[in-house]
Amino acid sequence: MYIKRNKAGNIEQLSRVATDECRERIDVDAPELDVFLGREDNESGARLAQSDLGLVRVIEDLVDVLIERNLISFTDLPEPAREKLMTRQTLRQRRNSVSLLSEEDEEESI
Known part of the structure; x- marks a missing residue:
């Protein structure tokens, strides 16, 4: 070059x-x-986005622990935060149930 x-x-x-x-x-x-x-910014941005995804899960787990220990109430959170947490929880449950169903289907076919 x-x-x-x-x-x-x-x-x-x-x-x-x-x-x-x-x-x-x-x-x-x-x-x-x-x-x-512009490759430096793109790589940094990708690393930052990946880090954000991991941090989201940490924050979700932290909120769950605080609620379980009665340090905060779910209703203490702002409505948009409650909606996002509920949506993510629902999506995760659906994903896990699909995985479980496919594993059961495999066991039955053996």
Whole structure:
């Protein structure tokens, strides 16, 4: 890969082959090339989204523990939070029941 830099030294143009404007060779794994192509932000965003998914489950479990120990009441939560928690709980129960049904079906067919 070949690049052209602006006056500040940042990459402003990229080419697969050397051209009159893109003369400086750069390694395809160079971090500044990732920044120029936006790959750094995409990877960071994907890691952040994955982390958020794990955190959602932690928060759900935390709310369940607080309710079980009577430290909070389900009705203490704002309505949108209650709706989201109930929706996720219902979806998880459906998913688990589908898994159980398919396992039972397999056992019966043996």
